[in-house]
Amino acid sequence: MSAITIERKVLEKNDQIADELRNKFRSKKMFVINLLSSPGSGKTSLIERTVEFLKDKLNISVIVGDVQTDNDAKRIGKLDIPVVQIITNGSCHLEAQLVRDAYRNIEDEKTDILIIENVGNLVCPAGYDLGEDKKVVLISTTEGDDKPLKYPAMFRNSSVMIINKIDLLPYVNSSVEDIKTNAKSINSKLDMFEVSCKSSEGIKEWCNWLMRLTKK
Amino acid sequence: MHELSIAQNIIQIVNNCVEKDKLGLVEKIYLKLGLLSNVLADSLHFSFNSIVENTPLQNSKLNIEILPIKIKCNECDEINSTGDFIFVCPTCNSPSISIISGDEMIISSIHLKDESELVE
Numbered sequence: 001m002s003a004i005t006i007e008r009k010v011l012e013k014n015d016q017i018a019d020e021l022r023n024k025f026r027s028k029k030m031f032v033i034n035l036l037s038s039p040g041s042g043k044t045s046l047i048e049r050t051v052e053f054l055k056d057k058l059n060i061s062v063i064v065g066d067v068q069t070d071n072d073a074k075r076i077g078k079l080d081i082p083v084v085q086i087i088t089n090g091s092c093h094l095e096a097q098l099v100r101d102a103y104r105n106i107e108d109e110k111t112d113i114l115i116i117e118n119v120g121n122l123v124c125p126a127g128y129d130l131g132e133d134k135k136v137v138l139i140s141t142t143e144g145d146d147k148p149l150k151y152p153a154m155f156r157n158s159s160v161m162i163i164n165k166i167d168l169l170p171y172v173n174s175s176v177e178d179i180k181t182n183a184k185s186i187n188s189k190l191d192m193f194e195v196s197c198k199s200s201e202g203i204k205e206w207c208n209w210l211m212r213l214t215k216k
Numbered sequence: 217m218h219e220l221s222i223a224q225n226i227i228q229i230v231n232n233c234v235e236k237d238k239l240g241l242v243e244k245i246y247l248k249l250g251l252l253s254n255v256l257a258d259s260l261h262f263s264f265n266s267i268v269e270n271t272p273l274q275n276s277k278l279n280i281e282i283l284p285i286k287i288k289c290n291e292c293d294e295i296n297s298t299g300d301f302i303f304v305c306p307t308c309n310s311p312s313i314s315i316i317s318g319d320e321m322i323i324s325s326i327h328l329k330d331e332s333e334l335v336e
Binding site: 001002003004005006007008009010011012013014091092093095123124126127149152153156184185186187188 | 218221222225226228229233234243247252253254255301302303304311312313315319321322323324325326327328329330333
């Protein structure tokens, strides 16, 4: 019996590509967010409201990942901004390599903010670095207040939590305060926003945060 | 079910580290997984065993060690281990903690049979 000691990270390849991407993003002075949530929380709606609010002030490009269909790219494309669809064909998360391939179709000189909409999933995408500046996790009031406790890695690895669908609060058994308390117990440094992508309430505050962090 | 992609990464690293004609000698691949790595050991075993079927690595097995989460309090400097996902210092109750380990996903070593054992 012989042993080879290696101590190598399983995701080293992904991390290398993510570092390459990070360097590229920085050299282009782009602010990049990795937008994460369960399916149906409102990631695409959040992008729509964000683009509508910021369109006259900043240039936004979007890379959107889905297991199947280009429905989201079609929706976002209607806003007349650059959008690239990644279809993962079954894979439950985006990897840095997929983003690198999609990024070739992004005009980075003209982009202030790049939003990467990940596949709807609160588990697998948490561990994959895409070279982003910030991971932003979206949760909606219809999902249950204990989501942060059920998916701790996702909320621990994120910098921002956005609570969507606050317009539905009168109809659902959900408390924004409980969501926040649960999230804080996992990650006390989370920046938090409450929005309704239906009524656009709270979108201004979220967009102001984004504008403060743009680099150009 | 990202365990399939994790298993593919593991196989790629083993292929890089072991000479091609010795892949059939690989017996165990030692893996350290932190509790925060979001990887299910059972699914990973299943994925790995499925992919290596009919390849030189078909007789190899994963040996998975699960590591606890270690947190260091930014207030009182105490270091504590937790098997649970509680991110509050158990000593002083401060929520201001840093995770010092627990999200690892590392291949620590690869064990190979001696060629003589293979002949037997």
